Amino acid sequence: MSDLKIYWPESEPAATATESNDADIRAASNEPDIYSFAEWIDKLRSPESNRSALRAQRLNSNQTCPDCTRAGVLPLVLNDGRMDGSGRLVPGSATLVGFRCDSCSHEWSV
């Protein structure tokens, strides 16, 4: 049986700054943590949670070279992506830093 309890959002009071101190005290006393729906919604609306959407938007807006207007554009990524079980890079997990034109070798950053 799981120790995770789910509460209905309307019955939950709004999160305050003093609750973080309460969470530290509860963690020290080994009491269960109560997760707030309001905090979760704030996390979903934060820019960091939309990283994949931002990446897709950048890929879409950089489909042609600004120098020669050809469509042969390759994304330039850092080597910080996640590896799957077979040791290959998970597509879309590496940091997108720029683009390179396959025709004229022009490079630009995002």
Ligand SMILES: [Zn+2]
């Ligand atoms: Zn080009």
